[in-house]
Amino acid sequence: xxxxxxxxxGYPDPEIVEKIKKEYPNAEWIDLDIDYNYxxxxxxxxxYCKIIKNIINNSLEIKPIKIIxxxxxxxxxxxxxxxQVLRDKGLDIIETKYEQTSNKNPIIISxxxxxxxxxxxxxxxxxITPKKYNFEExxxxxxxxxxxxxxxxxxxxxxxxxxxxxWTRCVEAGTPADIDLEMYVDEDVPTVFYAxxxxxxxxxxxxxxDKYNGLYxxxxxxxxxxxxxxxxxxxxxx
Amino acid sequence: MIYLxxxxxxxxxxxxxxxxxxxxxxxxxxxxxxxxxxxxxxxxIKSKNLKITKSCGHMSSATENEIIALANGARNxxxxxxxxxxxxxRDAKWIKFKDGKFHDMDWNTSCASSxxxxxxxxxxxxxxxxxxxxxNEEKFAVTCGIFGLEKIMDDISNGTKPVxxxxxxxxxxxxxxxxFAKKPEKIYLSGGFCENKCFVESLKQYCDIESLxxxxxxxxxxxxxxxxxxxxxx
Numbered sequence: 058x059x060x061x062x063x064x065x066x067g068y069p070d071p072e073i074v075e076k077i078k079k080e081y082p083n084a085e086w087i088d089l090d091i092d093y094n095y096x097x098x099x100x101x102x103x104x105y106c107k108i109i110k111n112i113i114n115n116s117l118e119i120k121p122i123k124i125i126x127x128x129x130x131x132x133x134x135x136x137x138x139x140x141q142v143l144r145d146k147g148l149d150i151i152e153t154k155y156e157q158t159s160n161k162n163p164i165i166i167s168x169x170x171x172x173x174x175x176x177x178x179x180x181x182x183x184x185i186t187p188k189k190y191n192f193e194e195x196x197x198x199x200x201x202x203x204x205x206x207x208x209x210x211x212x213x214x215x216x217x218x219x220x221x222x223x224w225t226r227c228v229e230a231g232t233p234a235d236i237d238l239e240m241y242v243d244e245d246v247p248t249v250f251y252a253x254x255x256x257x258x259x260x261x262x263x264x265x266x267d268k269y270n271g272l273y274x275x276x277x278x279x280x281x282x283x284x285x286x287x288x289x290x291x292x293x294x295x
Numbered sequence: 296m297i298y299l300x301x302x303x304x305x306x307x308x309x310x311x312x313x314x315x316x317x318x319x320x321x322x323x324x325x326x327x328x329x330x331x332x333x334x335x336x337x338x339x340i341k342s343k344n345l346k347i348t349k350s351c352g353h354m355s356s357a358t359e360n361e362i363i364a365l366a367n368g369a370r371n372x373x374x375x376x377x378x379x380x381x382x383x384x385r386d387a388k389w390i391k392f393k394d395g396k397f398h399d400m401d402w403n404t405s406c407a408s409s410x411x412x413x414x415x416x417x418x419x420x421x422x423x424x425x426x427x428x429x430x431n432e433e434k435f436a437v438t439c440g441i442f443g444l445e446k447i448m449d450d451i452s453n454g455t456k457p458v459x460x461x462x463x464x465x466x467x468x469x470x471x472x473x474x475f476a477k478k479p480e481k482i483y484l485s486g487g488f489c490e491n492k493c494f495v496e497s498l499k500q501y502c503d504i505e506s507l508x509x510x511x512x513x514x515x516x517x518x519x520x521x522x523x524x525x526x527x528x529x
Contacts, residue, residue, distance in 0.1 A: 270399060283386065287402045290362040294390075294397040 064089045064121035066112050066139075067132040068184055068233035070155040073125060077151070081122070086185045089115045089124070092207050100142060106255045107207045107278050109135045116143050129154030131233035133257060156234040167221035167229050170195040174212040176221055177205050180229045199292060200248030201225075202271070203262060207253060208279040214288050220246065224258070242269055247295035249274060249288060296520075297345055300364070300512040301352030303385035304412060305487065306340050308333040309513040318343050332510055349516040353385065359516055362402055366390050368515030369483060369507065378479040381511065382472055382494075383486040384411040389476040403475060411487050414465060417447065421457035428493035430500075431459060434466035443467060462493050469497035478502075485511040 063077060063084045078084075092111050095118040101110050116124060128137035131154065144150045166179050169192030179190070195218045202223035206212070222242045227233050242248050242265065250266040252259035254277035266273035272291040276284055297314050300307040310316050310331045322335035337353070351359040361381075365388060369379040375395040381388050387410060388402040418425055435450075437443035443464050450460040476482060481503040488494045489506040498504055 272400070283402065286360050287362070287400075290360050290400060290402070293360070293363055294366060294400065 061085055062087055062119055062121040063123050063125065064116055064119060065125040065127075065185070066090045067127035067136060068155060068228050069125040069127050070153040071187075071231075073151065073153050074185060077123060077125065084122075087115070087119060087121060088181065088184075089119075089121075090205070091115075093118075095119075104255060104277075106135055106253050108204070108253050108256070109139050111207070112136075112139050113142065116148060117146060120148065123149045123151055126150050126152050127155060127233075128152045129156050129234060130236070131155045135257075158232045158235040158237075161230040161232055161235070161238075164226060164229055165190055165192055165194070167226045168194045168197070170217050172213070172217050173201055173215040173219045173221070174209060176219075177209065177212060177225055180221070180225055181205055184228065197243060197246045199295070200242055200246045200271070201251065202242060202248050202265065203251035204253060204256070204258065206251055206276060208276060211251075211276070211280050211285065211288065214285060215249075215292065222248065223250075223261075240265065242271075244269055247271060247291070249291060251275070253277075296348045296517075298513045298516040298520075299340070299345070299347045299350040299352070300361075300510070300516070301337050301340060301350060301357065302383050302487075303353050304337060304415065305334050305384065305509075306337045306352070307509050307513050308335070308345075309510055309517065311517070314346075316345070319345075334509065349520055351512055351516060359519065361512060362388050362390060362400060364512040364515035364519070365485065366397060366515065367518045368511035368513070369485065370395070371518070372507070373483050373505075374481075377481060377483060378476050379483040379485060379507070379511075380472060380476050381485040382410065382468075382488045384415070386410060387472055387475055389482075391477075391479070399477070401475065401477075410468070413444075414461070414468070414491070417444075417461050417464065421451075421461065423458045423461060425491060425493075427458050428462045428465060428491070429458075430493055430496035431462040431466055433463045434470055434497070435463045437464060437467035437471055465491065465493045466497040466500075469494050470501065473498060473501040481505070483507050485509070 061084055064087045066089045089112045090108050093115055095114045098114050098117045100113050126140040128140050140150050140152055166176050197220040198218040200220050200222050204224045224239055227235050227238050248271040250262040250271050250273045252262040252275045254275045259275055263273045296311040298309045312329055319333055319335055322333045324332045324334055350357050351361045351364040365381050376393055378389055378391045386403055391399040435443050435446040447460045447464055451457055479502055483505050485507045489508055
């Protein structure tokens with residue numbers, strides 16, 4: 058076990074995060090959702106959500122002393138199954154559910170003038186070490202709806218005047234299970250609805266893309282040139 | 296001036312004026328005014344050292360996005376409320392205009408199993424000529440082309456002639472393409488399938504068709520050079 062590393066995925070209950078921080082004040086916190094290019098442990102099927110694959114592969118490679126594992130509506134059923142698999146593999150799993158929808162944080166980063174890549178990074182880095190920001194709000198030319206993609210580079214295709222919607226906005230609000238906020242978009246803003254391939258959120262992404270005349274995309278691992286060209290065409294033509 | 300749409304299998308070229316294309320003269324399809332139209336295998340393009348003015352397609356040096364070239368090429372010759380579908384060797388893409396402005400689009404960017412390349416391989420494998428294919432009332436479900444191939448093989452092993460089985464596959468592709476384009480009442484068809492009468496007849500079962508031919512993306516490259524870009528009209 059890595060004595061100085063705590064793993065987590067999704068948006069764990071902040072009270073539990075604070076409790077673990079006090080227990081392990083010098084620990085490094087590792088976001089297990091991110092692709093660190095560790096070898097595939099061949100636990101999951103070949104065709105499966107890349108984010109869950111990251112969670113399994115990272116956990117078994119890094120072997121954190123504890124893993125804070127959201128398993129409720131704030132994550133997904135696959136997160137719950139992953140927690141069971143990792144526990145069965147001998148890792149110390151602390152399951153959390155953080156499904157409250159009140160006391161929302163103000164939405165600042167999602168509407169800011171930061172590059173989209175930085176917006177998403179800033180929101181996700183704010184989970185374990187929350188900071189207050191005061192960025193300038195920009196009028197949206199485009200929207201990006203969804204979770205942080207495995208291939209963060211696609212975010213560099215968007216202009217700075219892109220607002221964030223969907224689960225990533227819910228994370229900024231501190232309400233990762235807030236389905237009403239997750240389904241909210243500004244109707245007049247041309248929006249790309251992104252889902253990780255094999256993720257159940259694809260159901261929402263496709264439905265909302267049709268409803269709001271946006272562009273639905275799903276990407277398995279990393280975006281190929283055609284997917285990038287498709288996003289580029291949508292951004293240029295709309 | 297040389298405008299190139301480099302498809303996976305075939306490249307389409309329009310040259311304007313005095314461009315020297317003697318190397319590919321044997322691939323000349325037609326001449327109109329000062330324009331010459333060529334279609335040649337894409338595998339030959341690199342060796343020809345052509346000085347390309349603008350290009351799109353499956354090559355690293357392409358200078359324009361294919362769907363934007365499609366939009367720019369079709370916009371001035373279609374109704375203001377209409378859907379243009381480009382179905383080629385490797386992928387399918389469509390764009391919809393409403394009141395003459397871009398409204399919606401999609402592009403099946405990854406799976407080539409139900410497009411032209413598969414049909415060409417089937418024709419070669421079963422030694423069937425494209426002209427022999429005829430519309431067949433039956434259609435195979437070809438959402439996944441690999442499953443579609445399995446249907447063809449089963450059908451043939453049960454006694455159906457290859458030409459009939461492939462026609463059912465082509466009917467399936469037509470139905471898929473129409474569904475993929477969100478089932479419009481009319482489709483302006485671009486790309487190699489314009490020349491496949493079995494495909495066109497199959498697609499006509501679902502919507503009206505107007506063929507635009509194989510040079511619309513090249514026309515789009517020319518239009519964007521002339522600043523008749525769809526973006527300047529939106």
